[in-house]
Amino acid sequence: MRAFFRFAGCFALVSLIIGCAVFSSESVRSSSSSEGKPFVGSDFLPQGVAVGDISAQRALLWLRTDGPASVQIEWATVSRWERASKLATVMAPVSRTASVTTTAETDYTLIIPLEDLIPATRYRYHVLVGSADQTARRLSASLAAMGEFTTLPDEKTSATVTFAWSGDLGGQKRCRQGAGGYPIFDVIRRQHPDFFLFLGDTIYSDDICPSPPNEPGADFKATTLQTYRVRHRYQRGAEALQRFLRTVPVYVIWDDHEVRNDFAGPYDEQMPAGRQALREYWPIASPEEDLHRMYRSVRYGADLELFILDTRQYRSRNEDRDGPFKTMLGDAQLKWLLDGLRASTATWKVIATSVPLSVEKVGLGNDGWGNEPSGTGFGRERQVIVDAILGQTIKNVVFLAGDVHWVQANAYDPNQDGVIDFHEYMVGPLSARPGRLTAASDELHPVRLVNEAGYQNFGLVRVTKDAFEVTVVDEAGTKRFSHVVPARP
Numbered sequence: 001m002r003a004f005f006r007f008a009g010c011f012a013l014v015s016l017i018i019g020c021a022v023f024s025s026e027s028v029r030s031s032s033s034s035e036g037k038p039f040v041g042s043d044f045l046p047q048g049v050a051v052g053d054i055s056a057q058r059a060l061l062w063l064r065t066d067g068p069a070s071v072q073i074e075w076a077t078v079s080r081w082e083r084a085s086k087l088a089t090v091m092a093p094v095s096r097t098a099s100v101t102t103t104a105e106t107d108y109t110l111i112i113p114l115e116d117l118i119p120a121t122r123y124r125y126h127v128l129v130g131s132a133d134q135t136a137r138r139l140s141a142s143l144a145a146m147g148e149f150t151t152l153p154d155e156k157t158s159a160t161v162t163f164a165w166s167g168d169l170g171g172q173k174r175c176r177q178g179a180g181g182y183p184i185f186d187v188i189r190r191q192h193p194d195f196f197l198f199l200g201d202t203i204y205s206d207d208i209c210p211s212p213p214n215e216p217g218a219d220f221k222a223t224t225l226q227t228y229r230v231r232h233r234y235q236r237g238a239e240a241l242q243r244f245l246r247t248v249p250v251y252v253i254w255d256d257h258e259v260r261n262d263f264a265g266p267y268d269e270q271m272p273a274g275r276q277a278l279r280e281y282w283p284i285a286s287p288e289e290d291l292h293r294m295y296r297s298v299r300y301g302a303d304l305e306l307f308i309l310d311t312r313q314y315r316s317r318n319e320d321r322d323g324p325f326k327t328m329l330g331d332a333q334l335k336w337l338l339d340g341l342r343a344s345t346a347t348w349k350v351i352a353t354s355v356p357l358s359v360e361k362v363g364l365g366n367d368g369w370g371n372e373p374s375g376t377g378f379g380r381e382r383q384v385i386v387d388a389i390l391g392q393t394i395k396n397v398v399f400l401a402g403d404v405h406w407v408q409a410n411a412y413d414p415n416q417d418g419v420i421d422f423h424e425y426m427v428g429p430l431s432a433r434p435g436r437l438t439a440a441s442d443e444l445h446p447v448r449l450v451n452e453a454g455y456q457n458f459g460l461v462r463v464t465k466d467a468f469e470v471t472v473v474d475e476a477g478t479k480r481f482s483h484v485v486p487a488r489p
Contacts, residue, residue: 044069044129044144047233048242052250052283054195055298056119056152059249060283061127063145064109064236065102068132072141073097073112075125078148101132107229109280120153147246150194153301155345158465161300164188165197166458167255167354167402170235171432175209175218181238182431184475188458189244191473196248197306199402200255200354202282203231204432205274207257223270228258228277236281252282253294253308255354255403262367265313275313295333297340303465305346307337309353318365319376328355328369328378338388341397347465347487348396356401356426357382358410358440368403370441379443386414386444389422395488398468400461401426405435406453407472409483410446420447423485425470427459450481 050062061073076094095114102108117123125148130141153159169182176182188196205228209218218234220227235241256263259274275292278284286293294313298306314330329337341349353369355361361368371379389397399422407427411420429435437453440446456475461468465487472481 044142045127047236048245049127049145049147050245050250050283051125051147051149052252053285053296053298054149054152054249056154057115057117058285059114059117059123059149059151060285061112061114061125062109062281062283063112063127064107064233064281065129067102067108068104069102069108070099070130070132070141071102071110071112072099072128073114073125074128075114075123077118078122078124081124099130106280107277111280111283117151119151120157120159122148122150124148145246149249152299155299155302157301158303159301160462160464161194161304162192162460162462163195163197164191164193164458164460165199165352165400165402166428166430167199168201168405168429168432169203170209170218171201171204171207171257171405171429173208173210173214174429174431174433175204175214176234176238177213177215180240181215182235182240184430184456184458185238185240185244187473187475187477189247190477191460193248193460194300196244196250197308197352197400198250198252198282199352199400199428200253201257201403201429201432202252202254202278203228203235204257205231206260209234223260223273225273225276228274229280232277232281250283251298251306251308252278252284253310253352253354254278254312256312256367259312262318262363263312264315264317266315267317271313295329295336299346300463302345303347304350304463305340305344305348306350306352307340309333309337309351311354315378318363318367320365322371322375322377322380324380326378327381329381334381334384337385341388341394342392348398348463348468349394351397351399353399353401355403356408356440357399357412357424358444358446359404359408359426359438360441361404370443386421390415396468396485397422398485399424400459402428404438405429405432406437406451407457407481408440408451409449409470409481410440410444411449412444412446414444416445423468425459425472425483427457427472429456430458431456449483452480455480 046066047064053060074094074096127145128141129144205222222228222231258278259270265271295310311328315328316326320326355368357369366377369378369382371377409425411423434453460471468485470483
């Protein structure tokens with residue numbers, strides 16, 4: 001299913017013919033509008049398309065057909081497409097996958113790697129969809145979707161990057177309402193981020209969305225693979241989210257509600273089904289030797305390295321007492337993080353953790369990193385990370401978090417030497433009930449920068465070699481908080 005190859009094809013930009021997928025230059029121009037107009041043949045892909053986990057040389061393309069279908073992807077640099085369009089003659093060679101048939105085994109989803117790309121280059125792709133009984137030698141297909149993305153700069157190139165992050169979509173009965181569904185994604189899109197970090201709770205599988213006021217289709221709790229899939233499809237029915245995913249690359253990780261509230265992976269029998277549905281519906285890169293692994297790093301030029309943590313799959317039970325054997329990350333992921341922080345040459349080391357560092361999350365144990373007041377958190381492992389930052393004098397570390405449904409920012413001085421050692425910013429929800437505001441605990445000796453609730457929101461980050469700037473924006477597009485951290489040499 002995931003084995004693809006590339007070959008050169010000739011494409012006369014005149015009409016669609018059997019044996020070679022072709023389309024008119026006029027249809028390409030009309031379908032390239034990103035301001036909410038549907039793509040040519042969009043009925044073939046009712047949940048739209050998405051591009052994610054882009055690197056300097058690779059990208060993953062996600063799609064879903066509404067039943068079995070034959071799919072091919074063709075891609076080339078935008079300059080090649082435009083040169084061919086102007087000439088209206090034989091096009092320069094493009095890359096093209098083999099024909100692949102979507103099946104019920106993966107709920108008719110595909111995640112297709114586009115590889116051997118050039119860093120810092122704009123690419124255009126076309127999705128061709130035909131009937132499932134066609135062979136690669138005789139493809140009569142329709143142009144179902146098209147889009148563009150830019151590969152990341154290599155790690156020697158200093159480049160400014162702007163990205164957004166948030167989480168918590170469709171919780172506590174605040175689900176899709178109307179055709180747009182989740183209009184906050186239009187607000188994020190208008191900020192023109194280079195990418196979006198979706199920091200968990202992409203669905204609320206364990207929460208019911210009554211209709212009305214919400215769109216019908218999610219008035220149940222998911223507990224099986226099939227029902228988890230339905231909840232993911234429900235989210236993708238939101239037109240604002242589809243518009244967003246057509247134009248903004250994503251890096252996605254889960255939190256708890258992709259399975260159920262506050263779950264601990266190794267001890268939850270529903271976890272494998274929830275994980276499979278998540279992997280089917282989002283483009284998440286994993287190494288060949290560990291296809292369940294979702295923690296990973298993203299290097300954006302010389303100045304940013306993003307470490308995306310999986311805080312669910314390997315964790316101990318929340319209710320266990322903290323101690324030398326209690327873990328949120330597991331041994332392998334913890335070692336990966338510490339080694340990565342020490343080795344990183346990026347100016348800014350950003351750690352994305354779905355649960356915050358210093359907020360008390362009581363319930364059945366403590367679901368966050370801290371220990372207070374019950375001693376059932378994950379404070380020992382958090383201290384291992386803090387000690388590595390302090391002991392190795394790792395500078396310019398920033399934590400990004402979500403989960404709690406309010407805005408909070410803290411500057412931490414854990415060794416109380418008067419020098420701020422790292423920062424944490426938490427945002428959300430995208431669409432859920434605002435949380436009960438709680439201040440950060442004193443364990444890491446925070447300087448409190450902001451702590452407020454009551455609105456839907458996302459964070460917007462601008463990174464340069466000199467500064468890390470964070471702005472919190474609400475669902476109306478109003479800036480609620482801004483903070484700039486100068487880079488330490």
